[in-house]
Amino acid sequence: MATEENFVNEKEFYTIQHVLIGKVLPNPLNPRKNNSIKTHEIQEIISKRGWEEPVTAYPKNGNYILLAGHRRRFAAKKMNEETMPVYVVPPPADENEERERIASLQSGRVDWSPFEWAQYVKDMYEAWNRPPMNKFSRALNMNSMKTKQYIDVLNYFPRPEIETPLTTKAVAISTLDSIVRFMKALKKFKPELIETLGEDLIRKTMLEKAITGKAQRDDLRNTEYVEKVAVEKLQEFIVDPEAELHAEIGWLGIQKKYKSFTGHLISLGHFEKRIPHIKPETELQKESAIEALEKLIKQASEQLESIKK
Numbered sequence: 593m594a595t596e597e598n599f600v601n602e603k604e605f606y607t608i609q610h611v612l613i614g615k616v617l618p619n620p621l622n623p624r625k626n627n628s629i630k631t632h633e634i635q636e637i638i639s640k641r642g643w644e645e646p647v648t649a650y651p652k653n654g655n656y657i658l659l660a661g662h663r664r665r666f667a668a669k670k671m672n673e674e675t676m677p678v679y680v681v682p683p684p685a686d687e688n689e690e691r692e693r694i695a696s697l698q699s700g701r702v703d704w705s706p707f708e709w710a711q712y713v714k715d716m717y718e719a720w721n722r723p724p725m726n727k728f729s730r731a732l733n734m735n736s737m738k739t740k741q742y743i744d745v746l747n748y749f750p751r752p753e754i755e756t757p758l759t760t761k762a763v764a765i766s767t768l769d770s771i772v773r774f775m776k777a778l779k780k781f782k783p784e785l786i787e788t789l790g791e792d793l794i795r796k797t798m799l800e801k802a803i804t805g806k807a808q809r810d811d812l813r814n815t816e817y818v819e820k821v822a823v824e825k826l827q828e829f830i831v832d833p834e835a836e837l838h839a840e841i842g843w844l845g846i847q848k849k850y851k852s853f854t855g856h857l858i859s860l861g862h863f864e865k866r867i868p869h870i871k872p873e874t875e876l877q878k879e880s881a882i883e884a885l886e887k888l889i890k891q892a893s894e895q896l897e898s899i900k901k
Contacts, residue, residue: 604680608646611678613669615655616647618662621690623708623715626759627666634667646677648697650684657683659690660697688719706765707758710742717743741769748772753799762803770812771798777818785823789830797830807837817841839866 618627637644647661656678658665668676684690695712717728729736745754745768757763775795778786786794801807811817817837818826821844829835870885872878 602682604651605682607680609678609680610675611656613665613673613676616649616665616676616678617655617657618665619658619690619694621687621715622658622662622694623711624662624705625755627662630663631667631670634664635671638664638668638671638673643677646679648679648681650681652683656680659693688716691716691719705759706761707755710746710758710765713739713742714746738765741765744772745769748775749795749799753796757799757803763799764809767802767809767812768799770809771795771802771807773815774798774812774818777815781815781819782823782826785827785830789827794830797833800833801837806833806835811837811841814841817844820844834869 647664648659649656649661650659651657659681665676684693691712713732713734716732717723720728720731723731725740726736729739732739742765745765749768749772754763754768758765758768775791775798778794798807798812802809802812817840821829821840825840829837829840867885870881872881
């Protein structure tokens, strides 16, 4: 295992060594890229209690490559600490083992964000040459559906678009996976809209709607809506930042929940919000608006009297 070329001293293994911080290096395979989270909290702990727990690293070429402790190293370096305690372990046999050991060590000590778990799962999937999903999920001891969602989402979205929303939990992996399904449905049923607006614009818009609550997970999975809605209506929904997918689907009456009493009230509330936006600009639009609103008022009045009785 040890070679003179790599300067590995086997006598160090499973011992705690005090090492110059400059020789303790971040691991490039670590899914966590932002090590500054909770820096002040970690610095306070180090200042008050000292090093209660060493970082874990393996020796390589005279340095030590971290498997766990990236945040503590970052905090200590900001404090201008000269040395830090390192629990020295044997080097991993290959990158697969290295990723597995990073996940095993870190999951027991700190919580990875959904993005970091997704990145880890995708990296392992690629490293294992894309095995069958069920077999791969069992090997990671993970739910196969969640595993597939991690991989599909990271394969589709550019990292800068989703890292922060996932880390701050502004959006969930399952919702992002629903956007992926929504985009696939668009390509299948409304390819002309993809060509007109551009996939990047639609993807970013739907992501923003998901973050702001204007496009919910279950609604995004409603492929029947994408199939049946008119292209013009769908385009209007996408380019309107205030338009809500739930209301659009309810308007078409193709979602089961809208057959319930509560569902009808929810749909009515969404429609109520849209009424102030009906502002005709031509005489023809004015006549159409008057006709539609008078019909609506009549129906609402009749239903109100019916309920009162």
